[in-house]
Amino acid sequence: MATKLQGFPRGWFVVAWSNDLAVGDVKPLKYFGKDLVLFRTETGEAKILDAFCPHLGAHLGHGGAVSGENIVCPFHAWEFNGEGECTAIPYAKKIPKRAKVACWPVTEKNGVLFVWHDSEGNGPAWEVPDIAGHGTPEWTEWYPNILEGVKTHPREIVENVADSAHFPVVHRTEVDSFENIYDGHKATQHTVGTAEPPQGGIDHFDITATYHGPAFQISDMKGYLHTKLLLAHTPIDEGHLDLRFAVMLEKKGPKTESFAKFYVDNLRLGFHEDIQIWEHKVYRDVPRLVDGDGPIGKLRRWYSQFYRSENV
Template sequence: MAFPRSAGATAPPERYARGWHCLGLASEYKDGKPHGLDIFGQRLVAFAGDDGHIRILDGWCPHMGADLASGTVQGNSVVCPFHHWSWGGDGACNSIPYCKRVPAKARVNTWHSCEQNNLLFVWNDPEGAPPAPEVAIPRIRACFSDEWMPWAVRKMTIQTHCRELVDNLADAAHFGPVHGSPASYFCNTFVGHVGHQMFHGAQSELLGSTLIADSAYFGPAYHITHMSAEVDGNPLHSILLNCHVPINQHSFDLRYGVMIKKMPGLSDDQNREIADAYVEQAHKSFFQDVEIWHNKTRIERPVLCEGDGPIYQLREWYRQFYTDVADLPRNLHEKKVFQCKDGEWQTLSEVPAQAVSQLHAI
């Protein structure tokens, strides 16, 4: 069936998506140094204090404009390199070495952050509201299991709007031409802040044969995939991290990571070798998309054929993260299911058995 155009198929507004954004491995920020972040069109600073908790603040010192990321961490505060004003995790200046009284206005903006699955997240909301409990990052049990190798994460900067990446969630037709992995079965489910994709393929350039990829966006920018396949006759289970943070309206940092389930009988070094090779292949796979993103233009109202997936429905789902909470549609939490089986697209009222996600079990 051909999917109709949606009223939500408009250019993303000049704002940044409401939701949790992944900043990579939390351990990388726990080295006793401040870390500069150029994200959301701003300069931020992230640092871990003596208590191990990571704080994120606006990065420019409001005193004379120095970059706090060029300063030092002392106790649970970051100290400006220019005049040594000290800023606590609550955003308040707590010390000025040459002045006894700290001005009441000496504050910097603080950002909500959290650690989950050994990753660091920052919350962005153009309306300034804190994160609601229902959008909390789901815990992945495998991240805390000795049966799995830890994350191997890489980062690259992409020179385009991040929606180009999110479009892939519904773009079933590109897997064959771009990645050499045509879909034998494909299903999208949208409900609330979660957009889900179930992909079955007989062959994959990334993995071997009999590929199943169970993936979901939890919010606008954090994407997790559980992949299972056969490689040389052996089962291989992996978890893929695919997350992005906008630098500005025309570029974003893409972080992708891989965890593999340890193969019995192999040492950690051998399993790490397999994981590193997998990351390298994932890097090549991402660059197949990147090459196209860097050589294409934005099409706000694409001309679709019957074989295309629910591109407009995906964009309507994604639009919620750029919309004020008071203006969100009332049917946002109604389940919307689109399935491609035997080459035919269908709109369903319930998720079919072969598309039920197992992400909660990993």
Template sequence: MTSGYRFSFPPYPIGWFQVAYSDEVKPGDVRPLQYFGKELVLFRSDTGKVGVLDAYCPHLGAHLGHGGTVVGESVKCPFHAWQFDGSGTCTEVPYAGKIPKAAKIRPWEVRDVNGLIMVWHHPNGDAPTWEIPEFPETTSDEWTEYVVRRWKIRTRNQEMAENAVDCQHFHYLHGTPNHPTATIDPKGHIFNSVLNTAMETPMGPVEGQVHAQMYGFGFNVTRFTGLVETMLVNSVTAIDEEYVDARFAFKVKKDGGADIAKGIGRAFVQEITRQVEQDMPIWENKKHVKPPILAEGDGPISQFRRWCRQFYADPNAIP
């Protein structure tokens, strides 16, 4: 049985969603993707441009992600060698004088930013209405490289996003020493929040502030300022109606000798990893209660859900 009955909102919201890390896809690479209940192909051209297309060749249906190869700016189908560029235009049918007019594949809007390859998803195919900014930490030598973790989780984007404003679960599920409070500032597609919390480290709990910025449901930047500055870029992309692909990428500011492989850096990665693994059985089995019965101290859950509405194209979706 599908888990659709657990939710009152659709599985594929509007927004930017990660499909790979930039360094996983070198010029000439072609790989299949499965996201949003669809088969896609991702490739990087010889000059370094990333393309994402629907996977099936309009000629006789081969999957371009399985055996396709890059030729210049295009991906070449393994079956009869037709070629398609990043705009989905057929650039070559090697044995025919003319390229059939209808030989086109649906392209996806792609961005290669902050070391992440992101695609724009809109259920009606509408163009992007906002962009993911470039963050200075992702290009600065003062920060470590990303240390990455990844999970496949049986839930939906909105459910994972709600975790950030669910103030009481930090203590009761994750065992944080305090009961954090959240100060929020939703602005258009960006949900800003500041959480005062404490993080377990080898030196005992360290007080700190967590600044989180959600850019829709797919992309979230969290900056922890305390003893050491740390940054977490996390992305959640729907695979199908059942599962999401959750990627967490950590960076630590190097000054003061901080190293992501040891000390506070490692404690930060371990702590967030531990929390995700505690959240997982909750997410995989809970249902979305709407409206929820809330008590004082629960945090800004209602405000968060109002912000969620903009990411659904279906007016009957009630987040």
């Protein structure tokens, strides 16, 4: 059983929505306690490299520019390809072999950009799944949202999977049936119940929510409408993370659009309810659990597989 989960887990993490990164865009990122640069090359590939130039240390994400498939450093114009190798130095005849920055595996699926993190440097161990319906005429595009710099540890967010007892208290939700399935890198929560949204009304729901690795969850939600929710958290440092969520809705007449807005606002409120708890709580290594609690021990064993072995 995990005691301290140090460092950052192994897995795919959401770093941006595809629409926010046009061809030629360069953005600084700060995740996993590191400075990174995200850019989109002229052929449309998204790339992530360590941010600091091996020459004199400029940040490639602040003033760097895309040139073809490369990024050009803003300080002395050294060029690096998407693998982080220096390919050109405008004023030198020789390129030193060590003129290199680390490159991070990136994948882009269903309008979402993911980076693979593994502190031991191993490549991706599983793939990001496809989201059925995305990009088809029957479904809307994503309605994305972000809550930046939430002051908590990723394990608190993931623990929601097994925490059936907080729903009525924090979210005014009655749970009729609650089930967890742990299978390799996936953890699935199936919940059937009734919600009373803060803006009023009553919604019967049936949610199947699956974590694919430690950091993002795809939910299929059947209630008044059929919706899909992507919930993702990406650690900035050991004490903070960005929480992203995006919703897409199966189209159901002209009201879909206005309902989507209402729905996203509702979700945002729901996450604020959790955040209020997360930002102020302590983590109990040995919680006092009772028979009505969900399978929190199982969840913790599942989650600890993503951390380096000596830390668990």
